[in-house]
Amino acid sequence: MIDQREDLYGAATPQELAAEVYENYKEFVNPPLARVMKLSGSPVEVRASGCTIWDHTGKPYLDFAGGYGVFTLGYSHPHVVAAVHDQLDRIALSGKTMFNVLLGRAARRLAELAPGDLQVSFWCNSGTEAIEGAIKLARAATGRATIVGTEDAFHGKTLGALSVSGRETFQTPFRPLLADSVCVPYGQTEGLENILRDAAALVVEPVQGEGGVHVPPPEYLTAVRAACDATGALFIADEVQTGLGRCGYRFACERDGVVPDVMTLAKGLSGGVVPVGAFIARAQLWNRAFGRAPLLHTSTFGGNELACAAALAAMDVLENEGLVQAARDRGEQLLRGAQTIAAQYPAVVREARGLGLLVGVELTSEGYGGWVIPEMLKHGVTAAWTLNAQRVIRLEPPLIVSAQQVDRALDALRAGVATAFEKLGTL
Ligand SMILES: Cc1ncc(COP(=O)(O)O)c(C=O)c1O
Structure with a gap:
């Protein structure tokens, strides 16, 4: 069990840490990015291991953004x-x-x-x-x-x-x-x-x-x-x-x-x-x-x-560790699951496609995007847009991801898509 106080990088509370990092981003890193991240409720990463990142409040997230493909072996193998x-x-x-x-x-x-x-x-x-x-x-x-x-x-x-x-x-x-x-x-x-x-x-x-x-x-x-x-x-x-x-x-x-x-x-x-x-x-x-x-x-x-x-x-x-085969097996599971969600919510999801553990979920409208990823985050799963196609959510977890973790991510995706449909109906 991780002592959460150790994860605060010397700050007294999680809120203090979040305020410090926002201020630093706003003044010294990238002001417009700081605002976008704050608006989208981006947490602060403080620790990671395997397929999980913990934020400043101690909340764990299954990482299906995977550093945009960096973490094939998970964090800190x-x-x-x-x-x-x-x-x-x-x-x-x-x-x-x-x-x-x-x-x-x-x-x-x-x-x-x-x-x-x-x-x-x-x-x-x-x-x-x-x-x-x-x-x-x-x-x-x-x-x-x-x-x-x-x-x-x-x-x-x-x-x-x-x-x-x-x-x-x-x-x-x-x-x-x-x-x-x-x-x-x-x-x-x-x-x-x-x-x-x-x-x-x-x-x-x-x-x-x-x-x-x-x-x-x-x-x-x-x-x-x-x-x-x-x-x-x-x-x-x-x-x-x-x-x-x-x-x-x-x-x-x-x-x-x-x-x-x-x-x-x-x-x-x-x-x-x-x-x-x-x-x-x-x-x-x-x-x-x-x-x-x-x-x-x-x-x-x-x-x-x-x-x-x-x-x-x-x-x-x-x-x-046989990770090439693992990517193929878990990738099929992830893609099949995402395609099932696409079939359940055709108004929101145009298509799910991919190869191995690089899966894209294309929404029918960018408008839904504002609901799907934040809702997935609420359910403890990260995902991210593809850089050149803002309507496509990429799912790109570590290749060490388990079948249960893939199911959890799919549950979060389903919840995100359902919420988007509930809030916006057909766009
Ligand atoms: C296919 C491809 N090539 C090159 C790059 C650039 O890599 P880097 O961000 O490490 O410079 C990326 C980054 O996403 C990529 O996806």
């Missing part, structure tokens, strides 16, 4: 925490002038797990950095400039990644973005070869996450592979959200049995403990891009020992 603790006492960050044992081991392990002949990896600290590196690799390896993305995609918010993401709101204030970047419809391959003819790469998510959880038709990635082969454009699979078990495959591109030229990872690679990102490429391509000068693409913090200890432990846990 003991194997990852122990590996990071051990490493902290030895060497935490790389001095950079000597060989780093754990970076070598993590890169080797990733190559063993990755599909096909993906082999050489670069390690960074986030998903967007992984995308930046992959774009640079594609330009340097092909000598071409154009990077093709897909409509509604999300690849991150640094300028390169933003250039091939598909939401105007996030792009407009920062134009001009990367010259020669274009977007094509997701899931369609008609005319793709023409567009790729002079392109350096196509960046594509095997399941479009932030765009609203869109699972492409079977064979889409096979056709993408063929179009890239025919044109010499590189196929960059952005597996930042879908990789490492999330979709019931080790990597979601394995659903079509396809090997991309470059794959980007982050989120789950952290083990939920230390931020990590990486991109991995075929050796021949990597050498063509970066082989001429060893410092062509670097990062001071990238590949540090703490991050690599976390990633190595995370890859172990994923394999040893």
Whole structure:
């Protein structure tokens, strides 16, 4: 049993802690976000373990937002925490002038797990950095400039990644973005070869996450592979959200049995403990891009020992605890349950869809949204909107989630949808 007073970070009461954090956000972090979070009644997170987060009042929540896909192993998995603790006492960050044992081991392990002949990896600290590196690799390896993305995609918010993401709101204030970047419809391959003819790469998510959880038709990635082969454009699979078990495959591109030229990872690679990102490429391509000068693409913090200890432990846990299969089984249960709710409340829910434990619940109107997620929170379950589709609630729990916990989340979703219908009727 956790002593709640220990969780107040030195504040005298939960209310005092909540007031302090709001004030800090409002003055020093992000004033408009502070207001939005306050209006939506956002609690303060103070502790987390497994699939549960506790707020400042001691209330537990089943976390079905899952850090937007970070917590594949849940919070504070003991194997990852122990590996990071051990490493902290030895060497935490790389001095950079000597060989780093754990970076070598993590890169080797990733190559063993990755599909096909993906082999050489670069390690960074986030998903967007992984995308930046992959774009640079594609330009340097092909000598071409154009990077093709897909409509509604999300690849991150640094300028390169933003250039091939598909939401105007996030792009407009920062134009001009990367010259020669274009977007094509997701899931369609008609005319793709023409567009790729002079392109350096196509960046594509095997399941479009932030765009609203869109699972492409079977064979889409096979056709993408063929179009890239025919044109010499590189196929960059952005597996930042879908990789490492999330979709019931080790990597979601394995659903079509396809090997991309470059794959980007982050989120789950952290083990939920230390931020990590990486991109991995075929050796021949990597050498063509970066082989001429060893410092062509670097990062001071990238590949540090703490991050690599976390990633190595995370890859172990994923394999040893059978989490890929677990994601498939629990994902089917979650999707079936969400589809039943959709059938019960067709006025509120247009569709439930997904792959593995990445499930999207599309509402018929954004208007209902103001009721569903807050009501789920009241029932002790977190959920979140997808970033580029504000009508889609994503359910993305840790892969260690139990069947009972999935049922509890479905009960909360049903209650949220029922309340929305009760309050607003048909919109
Ligand atoms: C598919 C995909 N790529 C890239 C990113 C960017 O990752 P990060 O927020 O770590 O920069 C995200 C984040 O949600 C993502 O879902």
